Each structure stands twice: as C-alpha cells, then as structure tokens.
Amino acid sequence: MxxxxxxxxxxxxxxxxxxxxxxxxxxxxxxxxxYDAPGAIIALAETGLTDAREVAIPVGDSMVNGWYQPPRPGMPIIVYYKGNSGSFSQEHVRYEQFVADGYGFVAFDYHGFPATPGEISQANILADALAVYDWAGANGAPMLIWGRSLGSGPATYVASQRDAEALLLETPFLSALTVAAERYPYLPVALVMQDQFPSNEWIAGVTEPVLIAHGTADVTIGVSNGERLYALAPNPQALWIVPNAGHSDLWDAGIWNQARPFFEKARAP
Missing domain, CATH: 1.20.5 (Single alpha-helices involved in coiled-coils or other helix-helix interfaces)
Structure with a gap:
C-alpha cells in the first residue's frame, strides 16, 4: 500500500x-x-497603385514604414490596420480598390513585421497605430478606421482615443485573451499572457458607428467573437455574418460592397 x-x-x-x-x-x-510576422514584401512598383508613395512615419524615436495615397477632394482616408500574418503590402488589391473609388489610404507594418524592424508587442502595436492615425489625420481629410483580425485590436483602441467617422472591424476578436483561452482551455492564459488586446473593454469608448464582419467557418477567430463584440458597441450599425466564410474569405465574399455604403452613411449629414 x-x-x-x-x-x-x-x-x-x-x-x-x-x-x-x-x-x-x-x-x-x-x-x-x-504572431506570424515573417513574409515577403511586395514592392509598390509591382502594384496598380501608381499614385501612392512610400512613407516612413515617426513613432517615438523610430519609424514605421508603409504606403500612403491622399483621397480625391472631399473624400476620406481609410487607416488600415493589418492582420497577424506577413506584410501589409500583400493586401495591395484592397488598397487599389479603395483608391479606384476615390478613397485615400494609409497602410503599414507594425514594428517587428517585414517592412518595419523592431520588437512586436501590444504596447508597440498600439503606439504605431496611434502615430499612423495622427500622421494621416494631419492633412484634415475625414478619417475612417478599418481593422482586420489582429488589426481589430489597435483599430478599436484608436477609435476609442480619436474621433473618426466610422470603425469597420473584419474578423475581430472579443479580446486576444478570449481567443487564447478558447484555444488553450487547459492553460492559465489570463495569468501569463502579456498582449491581451482587450477590445471588449476598449469598445466602450468607441462613439463612432461600427460595422463588424465575420464568417461562420472562421476557425482562427470564432464568429462568436465578432457577435459578442458587436453587442458591446455603443453605436452598432451593421453586423455582416457570411455563411461558410473562413478567416481570409471576406474580401472575396464582397466586404467592400458592405463597407462602402456603410462609410457613405456614416459620413452623411
């Protein structure tokens, strides 16, 4: 015994x-x-963005690198916060559509992603996000915020700190902690996770109209994250749930056809 x-x-x-x-x-x-930072950088000259330019935007003592094109007169700028994988440049098709419809845009890599050397952390990503928004907003054009996946965190944070015209969140998490806890239910992630991106808290300070888009087949960030975040938004305007769409399917599913009228309505007198 x-x-x-x-x-x-x-x-x-x-x-x-x-x-x-x-x-x-x-x-x-x-x-x-x-974070899944590594990835190829597509040269601006290899895209259809003939009037955009490369920019280096100051963030404290360093810079973040990206692309910028001003809008047509009277049109707004989309500040685009990229997702978790690779370089912002890989999504150039989106920016080409923005400018084709008269919108300006600024897109960039956070510190630690391919075009911007440095350390990846929540603090750095949020500092990058605010600095880019303020840099783009200095020209006086109306401002729109679009955050995709990981970018939904800094997008929500910036919208809570600044007065934009509208906030669009594509495949957002309720918080990064929520996703981690769902993926690793057997680990004490709340105690050890450093970069928690609490969008569920930041959304309380967002007065802008909000559109949230998600797919029911998203296995990276479950669709309930977007639904629960939308329920917390003080000014919810549209929830677009796409049946059978995965995490990277919403552009091809027609999210621009949802975004454009949403932006137009948000800017209407």
Whole structure:
C-alpha cells in the first residue's frame, strides 16, 4: 500500500512538473506563438497603385514604414490596420480598390513585421497605430478606421482615443485573451499572457458607428467573437455574418460592397 501511494505521488509530481514546464514554455515563447510576422514584401512598383508613395512615419524615436495615397477632394482616408500574418503590402488589391473609388489610404507594418524592424508587442502595436492615425489625420481629410483580425485590436483602441467617422472591424476578436483561452482551455492564459488586446473593454469608448464582419467557418477567430463584440458597441450599425466564410474569405465574399455604403452613411449629414 505504501509503495502504491509513493507511485501515485511520484506520478502526480511528474504531472505537475510537466504542466509547469508547458506553462513556462508558453510564457517564454508566447509572442512567437501569437504572431506570424515573417513574409515577403511586395514592392509598390509591382502594384496598380501608381499614385501612392512610400512613407516612413515617426513613432517615438523610430519609424514605421508603409504606403500612403491622399483621397480625391472631399473624400476620406481609410487607416488600415493589418492582420497577424506577413506584410501589409500583400493586401495591395484592397488598397487599389479603395483608391479606384476615390478613397485615400494609409497602410503599414507594425514594428517587428517585414517592412518595419523592431520588437512586436501590444504596447508597440498600439503606439504605431496611434502615430499612423495622427500622421494621416494631419492633412484634415475625414478619417475612417478599418481593422482586420489582429488589426481589430489597435483599430478599436484608436477609435476609442480619436474621433473618426466610422470603425469597420473584419474578423475581430472579443479580446486576444478570449481567443487564447478558447484555444488553450487547459492553460492559465489570463495569468501569463502579456498582449491581451482587450477590445471588449476598449469598445466602450468607441462613439463612432461600427460595422463588424465575420464568417461562420472562421476557425482562427470564432464568429462568436465578432457577435459578442458587436453587442458591446455603443453605436452598432451593421453586423455582416457570411455563411461558410473562413478567416481570409471576406474580401472575396464582397466586404467592400458592405463597407462602402456603410462609410457613405456614416459620413452623411
């Protein structure tokens, strides 16, 4: 009986030790697990953006690199906050559509992503996001905010701190912590996760009209995240849920046909 008890205690100890090792590994490597930064940079000259230019926007003592094109007279600028993977330049088709319809845009890589060297962290991403918004807003054009996936976090944060015309969130999370907890329910993510992006808290300060778009087949950020975030918005205007659409399917599914009338309505007197 004593031998059996010792074996059970030893196994329990080993189990605790293994669990602690997993938690420690997740803590030390969490940003490598959370962000998927590497990717090719597409040259501006290889796109259809013939009137856009490369910009280096100051953020404290450093810069973030991106592209900018002013709008046609009387039209707004879309400040675009990219998702978690690769470079902003890979989504040039979106920017080409924006400018074809008269909108200006600014898009960029956060620190630590391909076009902008540096360290990835929530603090740096939020600082980058605010600096780019303020830089673009200095020309006096009306401002629109579009955040996709990871970018929904800084987009919501900026909208809570600044007065834009509208906020569009594409495949947003309720918070990054929510996604992590859903993905790793057996880990104490709330205790160890550093970059939690609490959009569920920031949305309370968003007075702009809000459109949220999500797909029911999104396995990266479940559709309930978008639905729950929309329910918290003080000024909800539209919830576009696309049946059978995955995390990267909404552009092809026609999100621009939802975004454009939403932006026009938000800007109407």
């Amino acid at each position: 004593k031998l059996l008890r010792n074996v059970v205690l030893a196994l329990l100890f080993l189990g605790i030790l293994a669990y602690a090792g997993i938690v420690a590994y997740m803590f030390v490597n969490q940003r490598a697990l959370q």
